Amino acid sequence: MYNIAILGASGYTGAELIRLISGHSSMQIKALGGNSKAGQSMAEVFPHLRHLDLPALVTIDDIDFSQIDLCFCALPHKTSQEVIAKLPADLKIVDLSADFRLRDPEAYKKWYGNDHAALDQQKEAVYGLTEFYREEIKAARLVAGTGCNAATGQFALRPLIAAGLIDLDDIIMDLKCAVSGAGRSLKENLLHAELSEGYHAYAIGGTHRHLGEFDQEFSAVAGRPVKVQFTPHLVPANRGILATCYVKGDALAIHGELEKVYADEPFIEVLPLGEAPSTRHIRGSNFCHVGVVQDRIDGRAIVVAALDNLTKGSSGQALQNANLMLDIAETEGLMMAPLFP
Incomplete structure (x- = not known):
């Protein structure tokens, strides 16, 4: 039985980790860090978890990491790197923030607006897209969880780029994101009256x-620079991401390649040719559904991927990686069926 700590346990991804680990046969939660809610019980912070026997929230400084086998860090970017830099050098860590995803410190500064404060840890971090970095993750001490949007798009397109089946200079990704991806902090644009009964594009034009x-990932796979045209949209739903990708390529060949690559993957389901997935069919699960549809224009195809941003896009992926790091069956604690309706 491995002892687990979760930092940032009062956020959505922290709560999702607790939900998943509560059904795990080889992990027990020994410490829950949540500086802003230290001293409170999890029943107070998340009443849906009141049936579990959980430790109270404490400050990170109050956790004895010598008793911890693996730590999940579900803190905001910038905060995460500062905390991880001070943790024991032999502690296994799965980071859910953005702080260790980008290998180039200058790329991190470009996208996140600040210098990286833990360059030694950044150098050793392994990118946490499990299905494509499995062996590296098994041997890693620090794993950087992917962005939920980034994971969805990569499940749809990465095998196609690797196989040379699509035009790398003509990739359009239209992505719909549920509101929990923005975190639990109070924000005016996420109030019910501001968000419900409509949806909107944001970060338009490549920001x-x-x-x-x-x-980083598509260019590494292709062996040359690849830039996709990408627009996310915020939708009035709690969970889920739907990525609709427009590509130049043969739909039949694209579908066949996805079937081949994901044939033995326990969490990736490739739908029959012509079917498209829905977020309602993966909600609350660690599954990702991928579909391919032939466009009415010859030589063009539409690839659609759906996953739950809190599970397969974040906390489920984190647990999948932790299982590998601790030499536990990769699917342990993660085979629950999606919630429907």
Whole structure:
């Protein structure tokens, strides 16, 4: 039984980690860090978890990490790197923030607006897209969880770029994001009256931070620079991401490649050719559904991917990686069926 700490336990991804680990046969939660709510019980912060026997929230400084086998860090970017730099050098860490996703410190500064404060840790971090970095993650001490948008787009396109099946200079990604991806902090634009009964595009024209991950990963796979055209939209839903990708390529070949690449992946489901996924079919689960549809224009195809941003896009991915790091079955604690309706 491995002892687990969760830092940032009072946020959405922290709560999701607790939900998932509560059904895990080889992990027990020993410490919950939440500086802003230190001293409160999890039942007070998240009443849906009141049935669990959990430690109270404490400040990070009050946690004895010598008793911890693996730490999940679910803190905001910039804060995360500052905290991780001070943690024991032998502690296994899965970071859910953006702080260690980008390998180039200058790219991090470009997309996040500040110098990186933990360059030694940044150098050793392994990118946490499990299905494509599995062996590296098994041997890692520090794993950097992907952005939820970045994960969705990569599940749709990464195999196609690697196989040379699509035009790398003509990729358009239209992505719909649920509101929990913005975190739990109070924001005026996320009030019910501001958000409900409509949706809107944001970060238009290539300013979204997850583009740094797309640039990094797609270019590495292709062996040359690749830049996608990407526009996210905020929708009035609690969970889910739907990425609709418009590409130049043969739909049948694209579908066949995705089926081949994901044939043995427990969490990636490729739908029959012509079917498109829905966020309602993966809600609350660690599954990602991918579909391919032939466009009416010859030589063009539409690839659609759907996942739950809090599970497969963040906390579920983090637990999947932690299982690998601790030599536990990768699917442990993660095979729950999606919630429907």
